[in-house]
Amino acid sequence: MAGQYQEYQILLLGLMMMTTGLFCASRAQDPSQLSLDYYLKTCPDAQKIVRAEMECAVKEDPRNAAAILRLHFHDCFVQGCDGSVLLDDTITLKGEKEAAQNVNSLIGFDLIDRIKNQLESQCPGTVSCADLLAIAARDATLLVGGPYWDVPVGRKDAKTTSLELANSDIPAPNQGVIALMTKFLEKGLSVTDLVALIGAHTIGMARCVSFRERIYGDFELTSHLDPTSEIYLGKLKETCPVSGGDDNIAAMDYVTPYVFDNAFYQSLVKGDGLLNSDQEMYSSLVGFATSDLVKMYASDPLAFFKQFSDSMVKMGNITNPEGGEVRTNCRFVNT
Incomplete structure (x- = not known):
C-alpha cells in the first residue's frame, strides 16, 4: 500500500509540473487591468443596482x-x-449554451437580462456583462449566508465563443480527481482552489x-x-429512476440546500456526496491532498469561507487575453 501511495504522489507531482508549465507558457491574460474603482466615475451605482436586483431575485x-454562481463559474472556465x-446562437456564431455541461442545466439568463437593462438605463454602454456576472455571483453568495469579497472589475465582453472549449474545459460530474485537478491547474487554479470552489455546491441542484x-x-455499495x-x-432513487427522469433534480446539500454553509463537506465525509466528482474529493485513493481539505472545511466553516472568497477572486481574475467590448445586450455582440 505504501508503494502504491508513493506511485500516486509521483503521478500527481508530474501532473502538477506538467499543467503548471502549460499554464505559464500560455498565460497571456492580464488581470492587472481590473480594479475596485473601475466604475467609480462612469457608473458609481453599478454594484448597488446589481445588488438590488439580486436581492429581489x-x-x-x-x-x-x-444559478448565477454557476453561470459565473462556467463563464470563467471558457476563454476567461x-x-x-x-x-x-446566431447564424454566424455558435454559443456555449449547448455544451454538454450547459445544455438543460444553466438557468438565470433572464435575470442577467433584467440586471443589464437596469444598468443600461443608468449607465449606457458602460458596465460589461462579465463584470455584471462577477458582481452578481458575489451578491448571490452573500444573500444566502455566504462570505463577502471585493470584486475587481474592468472585464471586457468576448466577441467570440467556443463550444469546443466549453465541452472540453468545464468539469463534468462523473470525472475523477486527476481529471479535475488537471482542468483547474490549466486555469492557474490550485488544488486548494478546486476543493474550496466545489463548496458552491452547498446551494446547488443537480439533474438526475x-x-x-x-x-x-x-x-x-456504501449506503448500508x-x-x-x-x-x-x-x-x-425515487427522484432518479434507473431510466427516465433525466431532468429531475436533487439538492447537492440535502441538509441545508438554500443556505451557503459547510454542510456540503460534512456530507462528503459521511459518504453522502451526490455527484461522483464531489465524493471523489474525499473518497478517492488519489485524493489524499483533497481529502484533508474536505475534512478541514467540514469542521471549520470560517476556513472554508475565507478560502472560498480568495479562490473566487482568483478565478474571477482569469481574463480573456483577446479583450473585447461592453455589450449593450448580454445575449449578442454589438453590431
Missing part, C-alpha cells in the same frame, strides 16, 4: 443564487471571465442524469453502513 426564488456563456451513475454505483444514508439514497 433571491427573495423570489433562492435557487437564483446557485468574459461573458461568453451568455451569448445566444448527472448523479444516476453515482446512486446506482458507489453510493449503493449508515441508516440515514440508506434513507437518503432511497429518496434519491
Whole structure:
C-alpha cells in the first residue's frame, strides 16, 4: 500500500509540473487591468443596482443564487471571465449554451437580462456583462449566508465563443480527481482552489442524469453502513429512476440546500456526496491532498469561507487575453 501511495504522489507531482508549465507558457491574460474603482466615475451605482436586483431575485426564488454562481463559474472556465456563456446562437456564431455541461442545466439568463437593462438605463454602454456576472455571483453568495469579497472589475465582453472549449474545459460530474485537478491547474487554479470552489455546491441542484451513475454505483455499495444514508439514497432513487427522469433534480446539500454553509463537506465525509466528482474529493485513493481539505472545511466553516472568497477572486481574475467590448445586450455582440 505504501508503494502504491508513493506511485500516486509521483503521478500527481508530474501532473502538477506538467499543467503548471502549460499554464505559464500560455498565460497571456492580464488581470492587472481590473480594479475596485473601475466604475467609480462612469457608473458609481453599478454594484448597488446589481445588488438590488439580486436581492429581489433571491427573495423570489433562492435557487437564483446557485444559478448565477454557476453561470459565473462556467463563464470563467471558457476563454476567461468574459461573458461568453451568455451569448445566444446566431447564424454566424455558435454559443456555449449547448455544451454538454450547459445544455438543460444553466438557468438565470433572464435575470442577467433584467440586471443589464437596469444598468443600461443608468449607465449606457458602460458596465460589461462579465463584470455584471462577477458582481452578481458575489451578491448571490452573500444573500444566502455566504462570505463577502471585493470584486475587481474592468472585464471586457468576448466577441467570440467556443463550444469546443466549453465541452472540453468545464468539469463534468462523473470525472475523477486527476481529471479535475488537471482542468483547474490549466486555469492557474490550485488544488486548494478546486476543493474550496466545489463548496458552491452547498446551494446547488443537480439533474438526475448527472448523479444516476453515482446512486446506482458507489453510493449503493456504501449506503448500508449508515441508516440515514440508506434513507437518503432511497429518496434519491425515487427522484432518479434507473431510466427516465433525466431532468429531475436533487439538492447537492440535502441538509441545508438554500443556505451557503459547510454542510456540503460534512456530507462528503459521511459518504453522502451526490455527484461522483464531489465524493471523489474525499473518497478517492488519489485524493489524499483533497481529502484533508474536505475534512478541514467540514469542521471549520470560517476556513472554508475565507478560502472560498480568495479562490473566487482568483478565478474571477482569469481574463480573456483577446479583450473585447461592453455589450449593450448580454445575449449578442454589438453590431
